[in-house]
Amino acid sequence: MKIAIVTGGSNGIGKATALELGRRGVSVILTYNSYKDRAEAVVKEIEKNNGVRAVALKLDLTQISTFEGFVLEVKQSLKEIWDKTNFDYLVNNGGVGGPAMFNEMSEEYFDKILNTNFKGPAFLTQQLIQFMNDAGAIVNTTSSSKNQAFPGYSIYGSLKAAFSTWTRYIAKELAPRKIRVNAVSPGPTHSNFGDGVFDKQPEFIKPLAEQSVFGRIGQPEDLAKVIVNVLSDDFGWVTAQDIEVSGGHLL
Template sequence: MKIAIITGGSNGIGKSTALELGKRGVSVILTYHSHKESADDVVRQIEQNNGVRAIGLKLDLSQKSTFDDFTQQIRESLHEVFQRNSFDYLVNNGGIGGGMMFPEMTEDYFDLILNTNFKGPVFLTQQLIQLMEDGGRIVNTSSNSASLTPPGYSVYGSLKAALSTWTRYLAKELAPRQIRVNAVSPGPVHSNFGDGVFDKHPEYIKPLADQTALGRIANPDDIGKVIVNLLSDDFSWVTAQDIEVSGGFML
């Protein structure tokens, strides 16, 4: 039985990834920040697959001081729920969105994006790879904002670029353990990311769809299936890559 840890697994891309893994017989430990009910619902859906187990654990990626305790929770859960001492896949998907124009940018905003979207995944991974099987796989959720330059996203895009670059370094350092590390870079996705901006402002959707070669913005399943396939043996000779999954946004 394979086991995956997915941060930010209660909704959006993380939820789609967790559900797809469950369909393929992979058990899941997903994390949530503030939506316990959503996490519980994802767990229930995953466990409808025969022989697949799932649990949800609370995690605030911006609080590095909690990572020791969280890692201990992972150890205990692996032993008590899954009867294992290790796991196989890590999806660093949790993060926070929302832009701020540079002249108005505050230090609090900068620190929140930095700690949640870059520092958190880096130091959480440092903890968790102690429990990962040799031959494991890691996928980081970056963004094509790392290569494009939408106004208001100078900090968000820069830190996603840092995550993409870190992916390559990590792939090289973990290669002796045969651990593959890749990233995906979505374009606009209709999810609750950015505080559900597309549900609050549906008028934003068409202009973005018009700039997308395939004529629409993504839904979470479009990204989740790519992540799951990157984790699979079908991509066993792929590492250190950042794959854009945007439907040709601003192609």
């Protein structure tokens, strides 16, 4: 039985990834920050798959001082639920977004994006890889915005670019343990990311859909299938890559 840790697993791409892992027989430790009820609902859905177990743990990626306690919870869950001391896969999906024009950007906004989307995942990974199985796999969720300059996303896109570059460096450092590290870059995706912008302002969907060669924006399930495949042994010869999953956005 393989076990995956998925951050930001209570909604959006993280939720879809956790559910897809469960369908493929992988047990899941998923994290949430604000939506415990949603996370527990995902756990129940995952456990409908025969022999698959799941648990939801609270994690705030901006609070690095709490990571030690979180790691203890993970180890306790591994022992109590699976009678194991190690896990196999890590999906660094948790993150925040939302536009802020550069001339209006606050230090608080910058720090929130930095800590949640880059600094937090980096230090969390540092702790988790200590008890990840050799020949495991990590997938980091970056963004296609690192390649295109969209007004209001200068800091978000820049830090996602940093996360993508970090992916390559860590892939090299973890190669002696045969741990593969890759990234997946979503294009515009209909999730509640960015404070649910597409539900609040659906008029944004059509122009973005027209920028895709398939005439639609992505769904969380589109990303989840790619993430889970990249984790699998089918991608055993792939590491240090950042795969854009955008339906040919701005091709």
